[in-house]
Amino acid sequence: MRRYLLSRVAGGIGTLAGGSVVAFFVFHLLPGNPAEIIAGTHASAAQVAAIQREFALNQSLVAEFVGWWEHVLQGNLGVSVVSNVPVSHLLAQTLPVTLTLIGASTVVALAFTLVLSLGGLRKGSVLDRIALGWSVVGLSIPTFWLGILAILLFAIHWGWLPAGGYISPYSSPLAGLKSLALPAITFGIYMSAIFTQFLRRSFLDVMREDFVRTARARGLREWQVVARHASKPAMIPFVTVVGIAVSTSLGFAMVVETVFAYPGFGSLFVQAITTRDYYVVQAGIMVIVAAVVVANILVDVAYLFLDPRIRYGREG
Amino acid sequence: MSGAETSVRPASTALPEPAPDPVVEVADLEVDFAVRGAIGHAVRGVSFQIRSGEAVGLVGESGSGKTVTALSLLRLLPDRTTRVRARSLRVAGVDVLGASAASLARLRGGAAGVVFQDPLRALTPTRRVGSQIVEVIERHSGRSRTQARLEAVELLSRVGIPDARNRARDYPHQFSGGQRQRILLATAVASHPRLLIADEPTTALDVTTQSQILDLLLDLQQDLKMAVLLISHDLGVIARVCDRVLVMYGGRLVETGSTSDVFRAPGHPYTAGLLRSIPRLDRPGAVTSAIPGEAVDGFTQVVGCAFVPRCSLAAPVCTECPELEDVTPGHQAACWRSELVT
Ligand SMILES: Nc1ncnc2c1ncn2[C@@H]1O[C@H](COP(=O)(O)OP(=O)(O)OP(=O)(O)O)[C@@H](O)[C@H]1O
Ligand code: SF4
Ligand SMILES: [Mg+2]
Numbered sequence: 026m027r028r029y030l031l032s033r034v035a036g037g038i039g040t041l042a043g044g045s046v047v048a049f050f051v052f053h054l055l056p057g058n059p060a061e062i063i064a065g066t067h068a069s070a071a072q073v074a075a076i077q078r079e080f081a082l083n084q085s086l087v088a089e090f091v092g093w094w095e096h097v098l099q100g101n102l103g104v105s106v107v108s109n110v111p112v113s114h115l116l117a118q119t120l121p122v123t124l125t126l127i128g129a130s131t132v133v134a135l136a137f138t139l140v141l142s143l144g145g146l147r148k149g150s151v152l153d154r155i156a157l158g159w160s161v162v163g164l165s166i167p168t169f170w171l172g173i174l175a176i177l178l179f180a181i182h183w184g185w186l187p188a189g190g191y192i193s194p195y196s197s198p199l200a201g202l203k204s205l206a207l208p209a210i211t212f213g214i215y216m217s218a219i220f221t222q223f224l225r226r227s228f229l230d231v232m233r234e235d236f237v238r239t240a241r242a243r244g245l246r247e248w249q250v251v252a253r254h255a256s257k258p259a260m261i262p263f264v265t266v267v268g269i270a271v272s273t274s275l276g277f278a279m280v281v282e283t284v285f286a287y288p289g290f291g292s293l294f295v296q297a298i299t300t301r302d303y304y305v306v307q308a309g310i311m312v313i314v315a316a317v318v319v320a321n322i323l324v325d326v327a328y329l330f331l332d333p334r335i336r337y338g339r340e341g
Numbered sequence: 342m343s344g345a346e347t348s349v350r351p352a353s354t355a356l357p358e359p360a361p362d363p364v365v366e367v368a369d370l371e372v373d374f375a376v377r378g379a380i381g382h383a384v385r386g387v388s389f390q391i392r393s394g395e396a397v398g399l400v401g402e403s404g405s406g407k408t409v410t411a412l413s414l415l416r417l418l419p420d421r422t423t424r425v426r427a428r429s430l431r432v433a434g435v436d437v438l439g440a441s442a443a444s445l446a447r448l449r450g451g452a453a454g455v456v457f458q459d460p461l462r463a464l465t466p467t468r469r470v471g472s473q474i475v476e477v478i479e480r481h482s483g484r485s486r487t488q489a490r491l492e493a494v495e496l497l498s499r500v501g502i503p504d505a506r507n508r509a510r511d512y513p514h515q516f517s518g519g520q521r522q523r524i525l526l527a528t529a530v531a532s533h534p535r536l537l538i539a540d541e542p543t544t545a546l547d548v549t550t551q552s553q554i555l556d557l558l559l560d561l562q563q564d565l566k567m568a569v570l571l572i573s574h575d576l577g578v579i580a581r582v583c584d585r586v587l588v589m590y591g592g593r594l595v596e597t598g599s600t601s602d603v604f605r606a607p608g609h610p611y612t613a614g615l616l617r618s619i620p621r622l623d624r625p626g627a628v629t630s631a632i633p634g635e636a637v638d639g640f641t642q643v644v645g646c647a648f649v650p651r652c653s654l655a656a657p658v659c660t661e662c663p664e665l666e667d668v669t670p671g672h673q674a675a676c677w678r679s680e681l682v683t
Contacts, residue, residue: 149421235462242417242457243477243528244450246442253476257467333467333512 026329026336033325037318044314045097048307049090097311103304107297112308115293120312122191123282123289126212127274129205131267133213138220142228156225163218168277172211172284179207189286208285212277216270223266224259231259257331264327272320275313364536364568365391365414368429372409372592374639375422381639383409383423385592393535396562396569398579398600400615401589402636407572410589411538413437414570415449433535451481454529458541460521464513470524471497471509474531481532493531500527500557519550526557533565540572555581576619580604588612591637591647594665598672608674610652613682646676654678 060077061068068076096103102112141156180188187204194201231237232255240254241247278291286292290312297305328335372384384406391397399407412418413425414432430437433452435444449455454477457463464473474493478484484492490509497505500523502516513521522542529537539558543551559582562569571582579586579600586603588596588611596609607613614632634651637643645660646652652659658677665673668680676682 235457235459236465238417239455239457239463239525239528240465242415242449242455244446244448244480245476246446249476253468254465258465331467334514337512337515 029329029335030325033322037322040318041311041314045094045311046090048310048314049093050086051306051310052303053086093307102308105297105302105305107300107302107305112304115305116290116308116312119288119290119293122193122287123275123278123291125194126205126208126278126281126287126289127271129209130212130216130274131271133209134216134220134270135267137213137217138224141217141221142224153225156221160218160222160225163214164222166215168211168215168280169284171214172208172281175207175211176285189284191287191289208281208287211284212274212281215277216274219270220263220266224263227259227262228255231255234258261328261331264324264331268320268324268327272317275316362434363390363392363431364395364433365389365570366429366431367410367414368427370410370413370425370427370430372406372413372418372426373424374409374418379640383592383639384413385643387589387592387594389587389594389597391536391568391570393568394562394566395585396571396583398583398586399570399572399589400574400576400579400586402574402615402632404636404638405589406592406639407574407589408540411455411540411570411572414538415453415455416440416445417449417455447481450477450529450534451532452534453536453538454532454534456522456525456529456537456539456542459545460518460525461513461545463525464521464528466513469510469512470516473524474509474528477528477531493527496527496531497524500524500561501553502527518546519554522546522550522554523557526554526561530561530565530567534567536568536570537562538570538572541574542571543578544573544575551578558582576604576615588615591641591643592639593647593675595648595676596674597665598668598674602669602672606668607682608668608672608679609648609676610654610678610682611648612674614651648676654681 060073100113102116104111105115108115137159141152141159143152176188179186186206188207190204192200192204194205234255237250237255240250245253275290278289279295280291281287282289282291283295290309293305294309294313296302297309330336367390368388370384370387371382374381374383387406387410389397399410401407409418409423413427413430414437416425416437418425425438427438432448435448435452437445437448440448464470471490471493474496475486475489478489478492479486482489482492494505494509497509502508502520502523508516513524516524522545526542529539537558542558543554546554555578558569558571561567562582569582571579573579583600586596586598586600587594588603588609590611596603596607596612598608603612604616607616611632618632632651637647641647643662645662646655649655649659654676656678661677663675663677665675666679668674674682
């Protein structure tokens with residue numbers, strides 16, 4: 026069990042290291058050198074040279090990479106070229122906003138999913154059919170379209186909810202939740218379509234297992250069969266899917282936050298790319314990679330709880 | 342039970358109190374199932390009884406309907422895709438087809454325990470083996486959790502799990518295949534049922550382990566005075582455990598009788614063929630089926646005797662469907678020409 030966790034953490038560190046190489050070299054792969062890219066197309070040679078000096082971009086690549094890592098380990102992620110604010114400050118400002126959004130969306134998605142997936146217990150039941158339809162329709166609606174539709178209806182037509190912007194639900198709960206509602210539901214709907222598809226499949230598979238029949242043969246009532254015997258095995262593959270969805274949700278946050286003018290990490294990252302904000306893009310890539318790594322480790326920890334075969338190794 | 346005195350299995354000669362009421366009473370059981378629009382017939386009219394304390398074997402090739410018959414007894418088949426009909430289907434006094442969900446749940450695991458073939462898959466992998474026994478005791482014996490735990494540990498050591506007190510906290514994957522089948526047996530008999538249904542309980546195990554599990558099964562049967570319905574395609578297993586045998590082919594019973602009668606002088610060519618194909622210990626796995634031709638499945642249209650295409654004795658009369666008839670008293674076969682069977 027300890028070996029299992031150590032190997033997962035080691036794998037995560039490897040992924041982070043790999044990600045850092047990508048984050049660092051992404052600007053070096055583009056034609057021209059980073060200083061020119063940062064300076065933009067209309068910059069003079071003097072401006073480019075100044076930027077090169079300022080960002081120490083005139084050393085060898087390896088020296089530059091090592092230097093960058095030294096700074097990163099000291100918590101210094103550079104300064105935004107565009108706003109002149111330290112990147113760490115920008116992240117500290119935007120990440121909580123995005124994490125709140127992702128958390129709320131996940132809650133919405135799981136709520137939808139759990140209700141719908143109970144349909145998976147009885148193949149062909151009404152709920153099961155809704156779940157099946159849902160997982161197909163929900164997946165094929167583009168998130169940005171759904172977001173815009175939600176704004177048109179709930180914000181503009183009915184005026185129930187704000188069209189965009191963010192108010193911290195931690196300082197003013199009601200206004201905060203209202204500002205969170207549309208993006209979280211839009212995002213959550215997409216996630217729940219994925220979740221529903223997998224959880225439904227997973228439950229249908231497990232309910233056919235021999236041990237479920239055995240549990241029924243013990244005279245347990247159906248809800249006991251599900252709660253005691255089917256739910257954990259059905260969750261095992263599902264947890265992987267939740268992990269993947271949550272870890273890739275930073276990517277979707279870009280779409281949702283852009284549509285809802287949400288001042289989160291997604292918007293920051295999109296802006297940084299369009300303004301060629303070198304250090305912000307680098308840090309952003311690192312954050313995305315770190316999110317994937319952390320989510321994967323959390324999934325592995327969840328396995329430990331769900332699956333005794335991992336917790337206690339093979340033969341006893 | 343006329344053949345009991347001469348049964349292959351000596352222990353059964355002295356059943357302590359021959360309770361007369363049948364534990365299982367099946368009349369004209371038919372099971373149909375729907376697969377992609379087509380209707381198949383897994384069981385096509387089966388009648389038999391099992392008396393208290395009696396061990397009955399159900400034998401037949403793969404697909405003959407043994408499992409479906411056994412599952413019907415407790416209505417464990419998927420409701421949506423199967424239809425079970427019978428003139429009478431009673432288990433431990435419960436009218437299975439008319440029973441409410443609650444009385445069905447009391448019957449399952451209460452008066453009737455079940456052991457399935459594959460012990461690797463029949464125990465819930467994410468639940469401690471102790472809890473899987475405890476839940477049966479709690480459910481059916483109304484004991485407190487603490488009391489049920491004590492009984493579960495006792496039962497585990499009774500079925501031969503060493504260090505039961507500690508092992509009760511382990512998960513199924515931490516046991517060997519044979520041990521898992523022992524644990525499964527423990528869960529099935531935890532409520533002291535009147536009937537134990539064992540569907541190929543030893544098929545997945547190696548020969549030595551098989552034999553130990555059969556010993557345990559016999560032991561438990563005598564201890565708890567249970568009736569047993571033992572399903573197997575291995576006549577050797579049946580001979581060792583059962584007083585009486587039911588032979589199934591194409592969803593019908595083609596022969597019934599005391600194990601000794603049926604084994605000594607089979608009345609149906611199919612049974613005779615099965616007897617010739619008993620796997621031999623000196624050549625394990627050498628024989629799967631010595632009967633030539635393909636078995637009937639649920640979708641085969643059957644007119645007359647289903648065995649015609651594979652039968653060396655087939656004659657014009659066989660285009661009519663033979664019913665079970667006495668070969669000798671208490672020994673019946675569904676064959677027009679049973680006197681010719683060797
Ligand atoms: N749930 C089901 N859906 C469709 N067909 C089924 C189902 N269960 C059983 N059958 C069919 O019913 C017939 C009898 O199957 P059954 O499992 O009872 O055979 P068996 O005698 O137990 O064979 P085996 O020795 O392989 O276990 C087979 O033709 C099988 O294909
Ligand atoms: S009835 Fe005819 S075909 Fe059927 S088993 Fe007897 S002899 Fe063979
Ligand atoms: Mg079977």
